[in-house]
Amino acid sequence: MAPKVEITFPISSAKTDASTLTIKGTATEDDGIADIVIEGVSADISQTNSTIQWQAKIPVKKSFKQNINIQTQSSNGHRNNKAGQFSLSSLDLPYMFTIDNENHRLIGYSSGIMVLNLSDGTASTLSVGNISGSHITYNNSLSLAITASSYGGSLKASAVSLTSNSGVSLFNYDMKQNNPEIDYSLLEDMLHVEPQNATYFLVRLRSARTKLAIYKYSFDNDKLSLYMSTDKLDDFYHNGAQVGQGRLAFFNGLLYFTGLDDLILTIANEGETPELAKRTYNSPLKSINIHSITGLAYLIDSSGVIELNIATGELTRISNEADEANLKIGYFRHSQIDEQNNELMVLDLSTDTLIEINLSTGERKETFKNGIGEGRKLTTPTDIAYSKKNKKLYIGESESKMLYSINLSTGDRSPLSNLSVYGAINDILIDDESQQLYVLLSNNVHLFDLATKTITELINVKSSNYYRGTFTGFDLDKANNKLLITDTENSSLMALDLSTKVLNTLTSGFGNNKDGNSSTTDVKINSTNNIAYVLSQSLGAIFSVNLSNNDKSIILDSCLSSYNEEILAPGDWGVEQLFLDEDNQVLYVVGSASLAIYNIESNTCAAPRAGLANSFFDITSTSKDQLVGTYFNVVKQLDLKNGEHVIISK
Known part of the structure; x- marks a missing residue:
């Protein structure tokens, strides 16, 4: 059989302003791979353990749509002239x-x-x-x-x-x-x-x-x-x-x-x-x-x-x-x-x-596209989650209060629900096993079932007589059937028991709310070592919380780029999201104009130069070194290895 390929960058049809782009992916073939060709360019092929990786730098034409075709050939001569297809757009509509x-x-x-x-x-x-x-x-x-x-x-x-x-x-x-x-x-x-x-x-x-x-x-x-x-x-x-x-x-x-x-x-x-x-x-x-x-x-x-x-x-x-x-x-x-x-x-x-x-x-259409993908246009995408199970992204928009799904093969967008009656969306996460999407708002948490398209309120602290707070970020503790939630008003880390719907304070003291800055803005759980990482915007620091005894300590309060730019500046309003790549034990902090990349095992932090390519509102990962995130009215992908970035939905 001819080799099969999976494209990892760009993960879907994409928009770029670059004159060349490095296409990356993986391949499988029992008979061995002789050649992978993208737009006439033979790919460099390497193998790590059982994973076959390939990449090729191709020229990008100035057009609204450049169709890209991938051809493969096995060692015994089997060919597939349409092993993979996607398109690139490199022209911007005039303003x-x-x-x-x-x-x-x-x-x-x-x-x-x-x-x-x-x-x-x-x-x-x-x-x-x-x-x-x-x-x-x-x-x-x-x-x-x-x-x-x-x-x-x-x-x-x-x-x-x-x-x-x-x-x-x-x-x-x-x-x-x-x-x-x-x-x-x-x-x-x-x-x-x-x-x-x-x-x-x-x-x-x-x-x-x-x-x-x-x-x-x-x-x-x-x-x-x-x-x-x-x-x-x-x-x-x-x-x-x-x-x-x-x-x-x-x-x-x-x-x-x-x-x-x-x-x-x-x-x-x-x-x-x-x-x-x-x-x-x-x-x-x-x-x-x-x-x-x-x-x-x-x-x-x-x-x-x-x-x-x-x-x-x-x-x-x-x-x-x-x-x-x-x-x-x-x-x-x-x-x-x-x-x-x-x-x-x-x-x-x-x-x-x-x-x-x-x-x-009176009918409307769009022939000359400045974006990628079909469907309702994104206006303020802020929060993002990735489902490995169905190869989809899920987007929350803070301004429109809309939930979307994005097909990663096409970039097509589908509205899921309008949460305007509940308030602004602050964070979303997916339970991939049950295909349920958790949605965090300032005072309540909702559960959206992706199969039935129904939404259920789990907790509403506005209706509570015993608690007042403002939720900012959360993560799912699947093993203990809990949600860990950051509360900026009380500078605390909370736990919501999903069985009893009881909300408890685990620990507090992550800085003060002042001058428009938040104390706690996000949390991510490392189930490998039973640790929760809490981001403090006001302190510009990451806390490690031992979930066995709730002891906490600062593990990172500075991360400089190679240009001496501080990503974790105290009081920087752009420092508000965390993403944990647990497989590779890497914690990402979304800053105002770049990312802090913290290697947990080596206790080191690095940051790419501040700029458009590295600017996000929220991020997730589709594979190693491939980040996908929201920014203004687009969803984009960043290859951390070479710094190339593309828009994959707009």
Whole structure:
């Protein structure tokens, strides 16, 4: 038979910003292994006892999806051309974009100019020095991507030629010339109008109160002019209109703009007073886009997407936010109409998602993915647990109070339960044998049965007359059918008997709560030596508690990286989670920007350099030296041996 492989890094399809990535795994074959090939690269193969390990460094292509295939061959010639498959993504969606409908492409900006073909999904990037901005638009006649930004009263714009890959500054204008009293400025939107060969800029200006102004740059005479001064909207301000997110659109000779509550305003010529075109009598508008062929306008507010027939004034809601389970518009950034596909493309920053909304049906989809895996997007994943039995991760979100499962083969996310009625999630752990998930909240503990999807409250100290406390972390003492729980309010280690539901104090005195820091934040049980390890945030220390007599002592209160960075700084709010790899007797401490790695047997501690790769909120391990953890809106994997990291669900 051909060799079988298991991929350990990345453990699923993944996202990376690296140009090369070391793929790792294990293999089994009774007849011996002759070769393992990943994307044309032969792997280095080694054997330790009965475990066969392999690794190969492969090039990463700049793409939203690079399919990776693993081929194996045994010593007697048996081959498997599809021994393993996964995919890599290395492109990030731009944080601002515009659509060139004539050539059916998206043009955006992040660290450079990206041109994405909307027909076949191929992308190219241009790196042009000294070009940046917060917004982008496109001059089709001159093949120029125009970027602009506004800070501190200045408005500046640049242009990048998509034919010559060269950039030039258009202007850097001091808006205090027209508005000497302003102390703050923000570019809300910009729009190039092809028939006029001119670009408009909608700017928020603040002095005694915040107001809107519009500037116009003419490419024909290389001139910037004040198109609409702040006082032109005074009547609206006097009637109580408030400045919010503003956007520009153009149709049939009129410039449309939003930015005052639910109002849609128009202006035809420079210096004129804008007129009210329509209001939605709903929440403040976030965006307006107008289809150049149909003349239909599409508005976004907190309730979803609204279609406006400009000719008749009729409003129709075409996509309701409340009806959407996965692709919600949370932190709106930008939107544009893809006229060939009849879709409104919306960039949501809360999940880094480019949402495509069908303008006929209102249905939403995601084609160009900035993330990994399908399902509802993660927003604040904080706590994590790993099931070896079913190869799944379990995630708790502190803000949304949601529980998720993540399929490690695909990165797909499935909601399990919403615990919002109980409070914020502080920790989770899994009893792999019984397939039950324990959930710790500030004042109570719940048990979630993964088979029946039912939840049971084990204890609620708020309803108790004899105890008050705040739970922060816990671990399962399987042998004694107990949960050990850290209580930061009383600086103590508690034991909850799962049979009687009686809660007892084992020991206390792990530091004081002060200046926003917690005393005890987490606990992990080492059943090998009947020891509990308790983390004190306020002291920046790990205690060892002998569970036979509850005696305690500090075993670690400092861990320096090779760059002399202290991971266990007293009072560091980021020091709040422990993870114990009991098989290898290694205790991990999650710090603010790195990990403290404590070898229990040798009583030594090491820490990788502080940085993004080593930053987590909570961690677990899928195999030796492979850590998986939560961080902001992603789940990522870190290979401790070589420091490479990937995102495995987002």
